[in-house]
């Protein structure tokens with residue numbers, strides 16, 4: 001690959017994969033992290049006062065292609081990723097049609113080859129049509145290149161079928177990712193079941209709906225030895241179940257989203273659908289339990305669950321609004337605020353949760369600045385304040401609770417395989 005050699009000079013290089021946190025220069029040549037070379041042979045990027053980290057990794061995004069490209073597509077979704085400092089993302093299979101067959105995966109891989117500005121990996125469905133009735137062809141999905149299987153957005157309710165899914169996935173060495181929701185407990189629910197749902201007169205969504213499925217998955221992981229990863233963990237119960245399971249050596253893992261660690265159900269006090277998510281924003285004790293889970297390694301990583309919806313879809317009554325928010329462009333500053341500045345995590349610990357650890361869960365070649373690794377790099381100013389605006393978003397959708405709010409920490413440059421894809425607010 002012929003790309004201009006780059007020297008990123010004088011930045012604070014934070015690379016948890018090599019225990020590195022020091023001011024220095026980073027050399028990128030031929031698309032990989034290189035040994036030092038002469039300054040006159042390269043473009044020099046001044047990174048003094050900035051943080052230089054491995055490109056961020058997000059194992060949970062929705063790009064809506066095929067089927068709902070009015071909300072987002074691979075092009076706009078990866079531009080949003082680049083603007084947020086992400087160089088590797090994993091997209092969910094709940095497209096239309098869903099990714100329950102190799103042809104749809106090939107279709108998405110074509111869109112990726114043509115339009116993606118960062119690296120995108122695909123996942124396949126657990127069940128045909130995501131109907132939860134019969135197994136998807138997991139072997140051929142694996143052959144088509146998926147890195148995991150999930151019915152995200154839905155949850156298989158039939159435990160025998162879920163056992164089968166786990167058995168086959170283990171045979172094909174594919175992690176199972178699960179959206180944990182017992183739907184018999186959440187019918188018609190719009191927000192967390194607690195004081196606020198009572199006060200607002202809205203149908204509550206109990207934390208138990210998640211805890212029950214997390215327990216089921218732990219038991220099935222123990223039975224089949226499959227790696228089962230719990231997506232967007234939102235409850236204190238899930239965290240404590242996972243903690244005990246991990247202590248016994250069960251092959252389970254979990255992720256937390258930036259919104260679940262930073263916001264609570266009280267934000268629904270104004271009935272604003274922008275705060276309507278699945279699983280719902282929960283109460284302060286749940287939020288704090290998630291942060292403790294990230295601190296002690298019970299929860300393995302941050303994942304955004306980037307879920308774009310257009311204004312006219314979200315701008316309806318709370319009851320009928322779709323679930324979810326866009327997350328790629330605000331994830332880093334929200335995590336810096338919540339984990340680093342407010343909860344005592346070091347900068348390196350936050351970056352670890354957004355690089356090495358998510359990459360490791362799905363065995364992705366990403367999340368490191370070690371020599372010879374792909375030159376995927378993010379340069380950010382950890383203190384710079386900025387305000388997200390509709391016009392400033394690269395995503396096609398702008399359903400974000402942080403619109404118009406001041407955030408601290410801004411991505412300045414995103415580099416993928418040695419090529420600058422985002423710089424000073426612009427996609428290149």
Ligand SMILES: [Zn+2]
Nearest residue numbers: 152153179231
């Ligand atoms: Zn989900």
